[in-house]
Amino acid sequence: MTIARTFILTLALLLLAIPASRAQDPQPQSRDTFAAAIKKALPSVVGIQVLTLEPVEETSPFFNHPAALNGAEPQKTRTRRSGSSGSGVIAMATKDTGLIITNFHVIQDAERIGVRLTDGRAFEAHLVGRDAATDIAVLSVEAPDLKPITFSPRKPQVGDVVLAIGGPFGLDATATMGIVSNLFRSSIRYRNFEGYIQHDASINPGNSGGALLDVNGDLLGINTAIAGPTGASVGLGFAQLAGLAIKTAHQLVKYGKVRRGQIGIASTDLTQRLAAEHKIPFRQAAMVTSVVPDSPAAKAGIEVGDVIDEAGVPRDDRFLGIGESLSMVPIMSQRALETVLGINAVGDKLMLRFNRGPKTEFVGVQFAPLSNDAPTYPAPETLVRLRGLVVSELGPLNEKFGEVNGVVVTDAKPGSMAQYAGLLPGDIITHVKGHEIRKPEDLFQGADGGEIPEIRLMRGTTPIRFKLPY
Incomplete structure (x- = not known):
C-alpha cells in the first residue's frame, strides 16, 4: 500500500472512529496540574522553520510618467532571503513517515521547510497540499518513531479549560492555559471559511499551526490567528476546529487541493x-x-x-x-x-x-x-475611467482564492478606457485609493469621483500599481 493511500485511510478513520459514547465525558471540575496532558501531547507538536525568497517592491522611475500613461508601469521587484517560524501537529505516522498539519500562512511562499521535534531531531519537510481559504496546509516528513496526536472525543463548550502548545517567537514546546471564550466564531474575516474556537490561552507569532488541547491532552483545534492592537496576545486567540482541519487535510492528501x-x-x-x-x-x-x-x-x-x-x-x-x-x-x-x-x-x-x-x-x-458560470459585473457607463471593464467576484475556482481579496477582470473591451489603462483578463484588482476591494461595488465606488484613483492589482505573481488615465 502506498504512503498516500495509507494517509488517506488513516485520516478517514480519524473521522469515523471516535466513539460516540465518549462524547459526553465530563471535564474534570478542578485539577492542580496539567502535566500529564502536556507530557502526552508534546511529542506530537513540532516546530517549523521556513526559508522564503521574499519579493521586495521598488517603484519604477517611470511610475506615473506621462510617457507611461498608455499602460500600467509594473513595480520593479527583487528577492531577498528571509526566515520565519511556526508550529505543526503530527496527524498520523507510519513506521518511517509522518503527516503534519499546520497553517497555510506558516509555509506560504516557502522555498524550504524544516521540522524540529521535541526530542531534538530535525528533518526537512515537503509540502503535500495547502488551502488558503481555511488556512490549512499538510506537510510530509520522513522520520521514524513519530507520535501522532490524539483527537478529542469531546465537544468543546464555553468555559472549558484548554491548553495551547506551540513555538511563540521560536520558543518551541511552550505550553499555556486558558478557557474557551466562544465557539464557531466566523466573523473575524481573517480567512474565507472560519469556524474558530475562540480562547484566551496565550498564543503569539510562532504558535500558528500548533495545538489547542483539552485537559486530557487531546486535540481540539489548530491555533491559527490572534486579534489585538499589537500583534501579540491580548487573550483573543482563534483555533480552527480539529475536524475542519482533518477534513481539509484529507482532501489535500487525496487530491493535492480542496475540491469544493x-x-x-x-x-x-x-x-x-x-x-x-x-x-x-x-x-x-x-x-x-x-x-x-x-x-x-x-x-x-x-x-x-x-x-x-x-x-x-x-x-x-x-x-x-x-x-x-x-x-x-x-x-x-x-x-x-x-x-x-x-x-x-x-x-x-x-x-x-x-x-x-x-x-x-x-x-x-x-x-x-462548482459551476464556472460566475456572475459578471460591467462597469457603469457613467464611470468613464473604467468604461469597458467587466469583472467577477474572486471565487473558489480561482487559484488565488483565499490568498488575496479582490475582483477578477473577465474582459477589457477593445478600444475601451479599460483596455487603454492596461487592464487584462485574469488581473485581480485588490485596491483602489488604498482601500481593499472585496466585491465589484467596492471597485466601482472607489474609482468614482474627481481625483485620479490609484489601482493595485495582481497579474500572476507580479504586483502592479498605476493610476487610471484621464
Whole structure:
C-alpha cells in the first residue's frame, strides 16, 4: 500500500472512529496540574522553520510618467532571503513517515521547510497540499518513531479549560492555559471559511499551526490567528476546529487541493427587519435569498425565505470529528453557513435544519461540482475611467482564492478606457485609493469621483500599481 493511500485511510478513520459514547465525558471540575496532558501531547507538536525568497517592491522611475500613461508601469521587484517560524501537529505516522498539519500562512511562499521535534531531531519537510481559504496546509516528513496526536472525543463548550502548545517567537514546546471564550466564531474575516474556537490561552507569532488541547491532552483545534492592537496576545486567540482541519487535510492528501462543492443557494443574515417583513421570530440565523434551479438545494426542497439555523452531518459521515454521532453546528450568520458549505467536497452529504414559517424541517443535500458560470459585473457607463471593464467576484475556482481579496477582470473591451489603462483578463484588482476591494461595488465606488484613483492589482505573481488615465 502506498504512503498516500495509507494517509488517506488513516485520516478517514480519524473521522469515523471516535466513539460516540465518549462524547459526553465530563471535564474534570478542578485539577492542580496539567502535566500529564502536556507530557502526552508534546511529542506530537513540532516546530517549523521556513526559508522564503521574499519579493521586495521598488517603484519604477517611470511610475506615473506621462510617457507611461498608455499602460500600467509594473513595480520593479527583487528577492531577498528571509526566515520565519511556526508550529505543526503530527496527524498520523507510519513506521518511517509522518503527516503534519499546520497553517497555510506558516509555509506560504516557502522555498524550504524544516521540522524540529521535541526530542531534538530535525528533518526537512515537503509540502503535500495547502488551502488558503481555511488556512490549512499538510506537510510530509520522513522520520521514524513519530507520535501522532490524539483527537478529542469531546465537544468543546464555553468555559472549558484548554491548553495551547506551540513555538511563540521560536520558543518551541511552550505550553499555556486558558478557557474557551466562544465557539464557531466566523466573523473575524481573517480567512474565507472560519469556524474558530475562540480562547484566551496565550498564543503569539510562532504558535500558528500548533495545538489547542483539552485537559486530557487531546486535540481540539489548530491555533491559527490572534486579534489585538499589537500583534501579540491580548487573550483573543482563534483555533480552527480539529475536524475542519482533518477534513481539509484529507482532501489535500487525496487530491493535492480542496475540491469544493456547492448546493446552489445564496443567503444573508436574518436581521430584525427581514424577520418583521416575513412575520417570523427574529434570531441569529441565515435566510436563503436564492436557489439555483435543479441544484442539490432545489431538489431537496429548499426555498427562498427558508431560515437555516443548524447544519450537521449524517450519522455515518461525521466530518467535524468532535465525537458525536450527529454533530449539529449552529448557523448564526451568513458567514457561518458559508463556512460549513465551503469545507465540503463534491459528493459530501450535509444535513440542514431550517424553518419555513412555524414549521421546523430537516433535509439532506449532497454537494455538486462548482459551476464556472460566475456572475459578471460591467462597469457603469457613467464611470468613464473604467468604461469597458467587466469583472467577477474572486471565487473558489480561482487559484488565488483565499490568498488575496479582490475582483477578477473577465474582459477589457477593445478600444475601451479599460483596455487603454492596461487592464487584462485574469488581473485581480485588490485596491483602489488604498482601500481593499472585496466585491465589484467596492471597485466601482472607489474609482468614482474627481481625483485620479490609484489601482493595485495582481497579474500572476507580479504586483502592479498605476493610476487610471484621464
